[in-house]
Amino acid sequence: MTPDRTRELLEAYGADRARWPHDEARLDAGKTRTDGDAVDLEHARSEAGRLDGLLNLYEVAPAPGSLRASILALPVEAVDVRDVARIRPDMRKPGWSLAGGMTGVLNGLFPKLAGLVLASVLGFMVGAADLLPVHDRSVSVDVSGLALGEDGLGGFDS
Amino acid sequence: MNARMLDDHRASDAGNQPKDSGLGAGDDTLMLLAGKGDERAYGQLVDRHLDRTLAFAQRVLSNRSEAEDVLQEAFLRVWKKAPTWTNDGARFSTWFYRVVLNLCIDRKRKPAHAALPDDFEFADNSPIADAQLEETQASELVEKALAELPDRQREAVVLCYYQGLSNKEAAEILSVRVKALESLLVRARKNLQVLLDGVRGEVLGETR
Numbered sequence: 001m002t003p004d005r006t007r008e009l010l011e012a013y014g015a016d017r018a019r020w021p022h023d024e025a026r027l028d029a030g031k032t033r034t035d036g037d038a039v040d041l042e043h044a045r046s047e048a049g050r051l052d053g054l055l056n057l058y059e060v061a062p063a064p065g066s067l068r069a070s071i072l073a074l075p076v077e078a079v080d081v082r083d084v085a086r087i088r089p090d091m092r093k094p095g096w097s098l099a100g101g102m103t104g105v106l107n108g109l110f111p112k113l114a115g116l117v118l119a120s121v122l123g124f125m126v127g128a129a130d131l132l133p134v135h136d137r138s139v140s141v142d143v144s145g146l147a148l149g150e151d152g153l154g155g156f157d158s
Numbered sequence: 159m160n161a162r163m164l165d166d167h168r169a170s171d172a173g174n175q176p177k178d179s180g181l182g183a184g185d186d187t188l189m190l191l192a193g194k195g196d197e198r199a200y201g202q203l204v205d206r207h208l209d210r211t212l213a214f215a216q217r218v219l220s221n222r223s224e225a226e227d228v229l230q231e232a233f234l235r236v237w238k239k240a241p242t243w244t245n246d247g248a249r250f251s252t253w254f255y256r257v258v259l260n261l262c263i264d265r266k267r268k269p270a271h272a273a274l275p276d277d278f279e280f281a282d283n284s285p286i287a288d289a290q291l292e293e294t295q296a297s298e299l300v301e302k303a304l305a306e307l308p309d310r311q312r313e314a315v316v317l318c319y320y321q322g323l324s325n326k327e328a329a330e331i332l333s334v335r336v337k338a339l340e341s342l343l344v345r346a347r348k349n350l351q352v353l354l355d356g357v358r359g360e361v362l363g364e365t366r
Contacts, residue, residue: 008340011348012344013318014319014347019318019319019322051350051351054296054354055300055319057300058301058304058320060217061222062209063208063212067226068205071208071233072197072201072204074233074234
């Protein structure tokens with residue numbers, strides 16, 4: 001390795017050869033042409049070492065247990081979201097599908113109106129059920145397993 | 159990080175093998191297991207990479223709280239990526255460093271941040287004042303000096319010096335050639351020398 005390359009490595013990676021590129025860290029520093037060059041190289045090595053000493057003072061504390069715990073909890077929450085998404089299609093009876101579809105679209109476009117529209121559709125469905133003959137009341141509304149979206153309205157169709 | 163730690167780190171990375179894994183599996187294997195819903199494998203990945211990448215994010219952002227937020231988001235991406243993970247040449251650690259770095263860059267874009275050009279060099283008359291030394295810990299001064307660097311210079315020195323990555327891996331993460339990486343490193347260290355010039359002698363004198 002040439003003295004010039006040695007100087008470049010000192011200036012880029014510092015004085016500790018463990019930080020140099022592996023293939024060059026093992027090489028000899030090379031002979032300098034003059035005593036002045038040797039002094040310059042030694043000065044560069046000294047400066048790099050002093051800066052390394054300063055940089056080593058900057059330490060970072062390891063991650064707290066609480067951070068690890070919250071990171072490990074994230075997948076569980078993600079799985080919960082997937083589970084809810086998987087369950088929702090089973091809940092879709094014809095009436096729910098209509099109401100959910102409309103609400104989902106409206107919720108995206110007009111969030112504040114979506115709840116109002118949902119209430120209207122539900123009212124219509126219940127009213128329509130009352131109009132049916134007693135022996136033909138096949139329309140039923142089961143809200144026991146209904147899971148609302150994060151905002152309490154949308155997400156039926158997601 | 160001392161030389162021995164650096165060697166351990168490089169040896170661990172080179173073989174892509176864990177230092178602390180009870181499963182005895184490499185990162186790619188753990189990703190495949192995590193992709194099948196194995197939370198224990200995911201936990202192994204967290205244990206293996208959390209401290210190192212948190213330090214990386216903190217040094218890039220100069221902000222501990224934001225660094226922790228970044229790591230939460232980054233590991234969530236690991237979990238989401240796991241089902242489709244393929245070992246197509248990119249090592250997990252390289253991919254993950256990129257994820258963390260990109261999230262850090264996104265964070266730094268949000269506030270009004272006057273970015274300095276990559277080839278910026280501080281004038282010799284702008285060291286951090288000596289008087290600060292008595293009031294502030296040396297570690298904080300170095301952190302402050304690091305924060306003063308242009309983004310790419312800081313990222314280069316953090317990846318190579320503090321994270322102990324090889325020049326090739328650091329260059330890959332930064333999407334530059336090795337020669338360009340070395341240029342960034344040289345400028346970064348020159349700037350750091352200028353910024354820390356006022357405190358250097360006293361700090362080293364104190365710690366000897």
